[in-house]
Amino acid sequence: MHVFQPVDPIDVDEGPFSFSGKKFLITAGDGDKVNTVATSNGGVGQLSGRRVVFIVLRGRRYTRELIDASGEFSLSFLNHTEFRGAIKYLEAVSGRNEDKIGGARLTVNYDEGIPFIDEADNVITARVLYRQELDKDCCKDNDMVDQFYQGDDYYIMYVGEIKKIMIR
Numbered sequence: 445m446h447v448f449q450p451v452d453p454i455d456v457d458e459g460p461f462s463f464s465g466k467k468f469l470i471t472a473g474d475g476d477k478v479n480t481v482a483t484s485n486g487g488v489g490q491l492s493g494r495r496v497v498f499i500v501l502r503g504r505r506y507t508r509e510l511i512d513a514s515g516e517f518s519l520s521f522l523n524h525t526e527f528r529g530a531i532k533y534l535e536a537v538s539g540r541n542e543d544k545i546g547g548a549r550l551t552v553n554y555d556e557g558i559p560f561i562d563e564a565d566n567v568i569t570a571r572v573l574y575r576q577e578l579d580k581d582c583c584k585d586n587d588m589v590d591q592f593y594q595g596d597d598y599y600i601m602y603v604g605e606i607k608k609i610m611i612r
Contacts, residue, residue, distance in 0.1 A: 467531050469520040470499055471545075471552070472510035473559040478552050479539035480561060481507040482531050485599075486519070488568075488606075495606045497570050500599045503577070506540040508600060515572045516557070517604060520564035527563065555608060565612050570604030577601075 471480040485500040497519060501508045511517045522531065530548040537544045545552055545561070553562035558569045578599045583589050593599075 466524055467535075469522065469531075469534065469561050469564070470501065470507055470511075470517055471520060471559050471561055472507050472514055472517040473552075474510050474513040477510065478545065478559045479507045479510055480520070480534060480545055480550075481505055481539075482534045491573070491603060494573070496573065496603050497568055497606060498601060498603045500578070500601045502597050503600055504597050506538060511572065511602060512575070514558075516607075517570055517572070517602070518555075518558050518560035519568040519570070520561035521566040522561065522564050530563075555610065558607070560610075567608075567610040569607045569610075571607055572602055573605050574603040575600060 467482040467484050468486070469480045469482055470486075471478065473479070481501065483499070483501070486498055488495075488497050490496060499517070499519070501511075507517075524531070527550075530550055533548045534544055537547065539545070551562040552559050554560070555567070555569055560567045560569065578601055580589050580593045580598065583593075
């Protein structure tokens with residue numbers, strides 16, 4: 445018989461078991477405009493034999509509108525020490541009102557038409573497979589409802605099939 449040792453998720457910080465809460469950037473464009481948002485809501489896995497990422501955004505986010513328009517998005521992972529100020533800036537301003545990528549002194553690049561942040565160490569591009577507004581009545585943790593469901597601005601989850609992974 446094999447013996448398993450319990451491990452606190454906080455102590456595991458590599459591969460698909462990274463629970464660090466570090467921010468990454470979700471970037472999307474509609475052909476004319478590009479926007480990005482910093483978040484820690486998402487993950488990597490498999491669904492119906494496909495390698496996927498899932499992300500969760502508030503309905504009011506401009507980047508969410510661009511994902512809906514294009515059906516594609518990227519995840520960009522920046523060095524948190526080097527780009528700490530840029531990440532904080534991206535969290536503080538809206539791309540609906542200004543060029544927040546330029547304001548953060550970051551550069552947009554494209555792979556097969558999907559925008560991503562060129563300064564990233566790792567990038568994942570994805571095509572939307574599934575989109576669903578998260579229903580608070582389906583949430584089994586009341587603390588999550590209080591914390592994450594503000595007014596009518598619910599989270600929307602996207603599952604995207606990974607098109608490409610790029611590593612520097």
